[in-house]
Amino acid sequence: MSEESFDFKAKAELRPKGHRYEDFEEGRVFEHHWGRTLTAGDNAAFTTQTLSFCPLYLNEPYAQSLGYKSILVNPLLVFNTTFGMSVEDLSEGGGPFLGVEQCKFLEPVYAGDTLTARSTVVARRESRGRIGMGIVTWHTEGFNQREEKVIEFNRTNLVRMRNAPTQPG
Numbered sequence: 001m002s003e004e005s006f007d008f009k010a011k012a013e014l015r016p017k018g019h020r021y022e023d024f025e026e027g028r029v030f031e032h033h034w035g036r037t038l039t040a041g042d043n044a045a046f047t048t049q050t051l052s053f054c055p056l057y058l059n060e061p062y063a064q065s066l067g068y069k070s071i072l073v074n075p076l077l078v079f080n081t082t083f084g085m086s087v088e089d090l091s092e093g094g095g096p097f098l099g100v101e102q103c104k105f106l107e108p109v110y111a112g113d114t115l116t117a118r119s120t121v122v123a124r125r126e127s128r129g130r131i132g133m134g135i136v137t138w139h140t141e142g143f144n145q146r147e148e149k150v151i152e153f154n155r156t157n158l159v160r161m162r163n164a165p166t167q168p169g
Contacts, residue, residue: 016091020162021134024121026036032085038073040111046050046077075151082142082151085143090138095158098135100119103153114145122154132164136157 047057055062057074064070083100091097109115119138127133136159142151 018091019089020034021124021126021136021159022162023076024124024134024136024138024159026121026124027048028121030086030089030119032089032119035114035116036085037079037114038077038081038109038111040071043073043077043111046080047074049077050074050076051054051075068108070110070113073111073113075105075109078105078115078142078151079103080142082114082117082143083153083155085115085142086119086138086140089107090136090155091159093160095133098156098158101154101156103151105151107150109144109147109150113150115142115150117142120161126161127158129160132161133158134161135159 003143004046017157043057052074054074056066056068056072057098058071060071063072119140121136122139123135123137125135127135135156137154139154141149144150
């Protein structure tokens with residue numbers, strides 16, 4: 001092959017990712033992608049890499065002694081997985097993450113559970129301090145394969161507006 005055929009950058013087509021502020025009307029619901037099955041390996045790796053040595057996430061007899069059927073999936077892995085599923089639809093277009101509020105873990109999650117997520121736009125307004133940006137808040141819910149809600153939270157981001165003027169220098 002010629003050197004020219006390896007010039008991927010020259011052949012690449014820039015496509016904008018994600019949605020813009022104007023796409024986030026209050027009440028709009030986003031059903032996020034196909035979901036993610038969490039494995040025992042995912043849980044063990046996440047739990048140990050984050051130095052979260054709670055025995056509920058690593059010790060089956062201990063978890064069972066407290067009434068759980070097995071080791072629990074670390075709730076922060078549940079949160080990160082659910083949050084991550086929402087990125088493509090909500091914040092992949094860019095803009096700073098502003099925070100999470102009202103996070104609730106509602107049901108235990110076990111290895112082998114498959115999580116899905118959906119988000120609803122609950123608030124939006126134009127930014128007073130950032131020209132060409134808006135502030136959007138979504139209510140995100142995560143469900144297991146039995147359609148039981150296992151987590152919910154609100155997250156807020158700055159979101160670019162379509163055809164926005166640039167910030168003054």
